[in-house]
Amino acid sequence: MAQRGNWGSSIGFVLAAAGSAVGLGNLWKFPYITWVNGGGSFVLIYLICIGLVGIPILVAEVTIGRSAQLSTVPALAFHTRGRRFSRFWTGAGVIGVATGGVILGYYAVIAGWSISSFAQCMVWSTSGYQAPASDAFGQFAANGPLQLGLSLLFSLATALIVERGVHGGIERASRLMMPALFAILLTLAVVACTLDGAGKTFQFLFTIGPITWHGVLEALGHAFFTLSLGMGAMITYGSYMKPEESLLRAAFSIALLDTLVALLACVVLYSILFTFPTAEGAIGSPVGMLFIAMPQLFYTSIRGGAILAPIFFILVAFAALTSTISMLEVVVAFAVDKLKWTRRQATLVAATVIFVLTAGCALSMGASPALTQFSPFAGAHEGLFGKLNHVLLKDKTGLFNVLDHLVSNWCLPIGGLLITFFAGWLLDRRLQSEQWKLDQASLAYRGLRLILRYLAPISIGLVLYGVNQS
Numbered sequence: 001m002a003q004r005g006n007w008g009s010s011i012g013f014v015l016a017a018a019g020s021a022v023g024l025g026n027l028w029k030f031p032y033i034t035w036v037n038g039g040g041s042f043v044l045i046y047l048i049c050i051g052l053v054g055i056p057i058l059v060a061e062v063t064i065g066r067s068a069q070l071s072t073v074p075a076l077a078f079h080t081r082g083r084r085f086s087r088f089w090t091g092a093g094v095i096g097v098a099t100g101g102v103i104l105g106y107y108a109v110i111a112g113w114s115i116s117s118f119a120q121c122m123v124w125s126t127s128g129y130q131a132p133a134s135d136a137f138g139q140f141a142a143n144g145p146l147q148l149g150l151s152l153l154f155s156l157a158t159a160l161i162v163e164r165g166v167h168g169g170i171e172r173a174s175r176l177m178m179p180a181l182f183a184i185l186l187t188l189a190v191v192a193c194t195l196d197g198a199g200k201t202f203q204f205l206f207t208i209g210p211i212t213w214h215g216v217l218e219a220l221g222h223a224f225f226t227l228s229l230g231m232g233a234m235i236t237y238g239s240y241m242k243p244e245e246s247l248l249r250a251a252f253s254i255a256l257l258d259t260l261v262a263l264l265a266c267v268v269l270y271s272i273l274f275t276f277p278t279a280e281g282a283i284g285s286p287v288g289m290l291f292i293a294m295p296q297l298f299y300t301s302i303r304g305g306a307i308l309a310p311i312f313f314i315l316v317a318f319a320a321l322t323s324t325i326s327m328l329e330v331v332v333a334f335a336v337d338k339l340k341w342t343r344r345q346a347t348l349v350a351a352t353v354i355f356v357l358t359a360g361c362a363l364s365m366g367a368s369p370a371l372t373q374f375s376p377f378a379g380a381h382e383g384l385f386g387k388l389n390h391v392l393l394k395d396k397t398g399l400f401n402v403l404d405h406l407v408s409n410w411c412l413p414i415g416g417l418l419i420t421f422f423a424g425w426l427l428d429r430r431l432q433s434e435q436w437k438l439d440q441a442s443l444a445y446r447g448l449r450l451i452l453r454y455l456a457p458i459s460i461g462l463v464l465y466g467v468n469q470s
């Protein structure tokens with residue numbers, strides 16, 4: 001077998017995996033869904049989901065990958081060799097890999113916005129702030145060439161890092177960017193705590209109020225997205241992990257870092273928004289919060305904002321980049337392990353094919369009417385198509401929205417369901433206890449096994465049912 005890459009150290013794995021986990025999901029999506037779901041209760045339920053379902057599935061993925069020392073598809077094949085449903089698992093793995101490509105396809109568009117926001121802030125910081133026109137963001141989103149250029153830049157950066165390999169590319173980039181990211185976020189959080197709105201923020205985050213059933217399900221779905229679970233990214237990253245390192249400790253650290261970043265992002269964003277109530281108008285969408293309200297507030301209302309604003313968008317860019325590399329790595333690792341391509345070939349082909357999708361998504365923000373209104377069921381409201389449109393897509397339109405909805409509400413939860421099932425029912429006890437370094441008679445071992453076999457699959461089943469009922 002060809003020499004496989006390895007993380008240089010256990011902190012290398014933790015940082016790379018935390019890099020994958022910490023992303024636009026934490027900075028862009030979590031503060032928004034927490035806001036609309038009423039704060040404290042949602043946060044509490046989210047934390048329970050991370051602990052009871054997220055961490056166990058993270059453990060499951062890393063276990064599958066590390067014990068096989070192979071990326072997603074060959075790892076699943078390896079564990080089911082000679083069994084009845086081997087083909088099924090290989091197929092599921094291929095769908096997972098494809099899902100990785102699709103996520104990258106649309107994620108790169110928003111990731112690209114961090115570049116333009118950074119550039120915009122640099123201009124404002126150096127030559128003075130000018131309030132943008134009220135429809136500036138709409139025009140920006142509908143500017144086709146600009147959207148293509150930004151997402152291309154981001155995709156290129158992603159491909160360049162992945163091409164350099166697991167140790168020299170991904171790990172090195174994560175070691176550089178993750179500490180910077182934490183430092184920036186902590187600095188911003190300290191500044192945020194000095195604002196008048198800080199008190200209200202903590203009140204909001206800690207007050208337990210009513211929560212809807214839909215909110216519970218949303219919390220669980222987001223736990224998947226934010227920990228990069230459900231499509232094999234952590235199987236692939238885990239396959240580069242050395243056998244002697246503690247898998248459970250790593251999984252716990254990754255989840256902890258990810259959760260801290262999500263909560264700190266709320267502290268930063270909410271403190272600013274609570275301090276300046278006029279900004280609350282911009283909270284119609286996560287887009288509004290991060291890319292419209294924040295830059296304006298930095299310049300109009302916060303001391304030192306001219307310095308903090310560009311730094312803030314470096315943070316967003318770093319967070320997004322360490323996530324996009326994990327999505328591309330899943331596809332590249334598949335081509336290298338399974339199709340025996342060289343890393344360079346694999347990166348070039350995968351990145352190019354995925355960029356075609358990215359281009360479509362970039363133009364679906366207003367530039368191309370056909371892509372902006374795209375609906376696979378032609379927007380039907382009646383008949384079979386109407387039903388499919390509603391149940392599968394919640395009547396979403398636009399290539400970007402359709403893909404995001406399909407991935408978050410269907411592909412990742414189904415993928416997660418299959419993975420817990422796999423790790424709970426198909427891996428044998430000896431392998432599990434070896435990988436987890438836990439005695440089979442220990443309470444921790446039995447608890448984890450119970451969660452993987454029953455609790456996690458049942459909870460995910462509820463998400464699938466609930467999200468698509470309401």
Ligand code: TRP
Pocket residue numbers: 020021022023024025026103224225226227228229230231233323324326327412
């Ligand atoms: N976890 C990342 C975020 O929160 C997104 C992400 C990276 C992801 N890799 C993934 C999501 C794999 C699902 C699957 O932004």
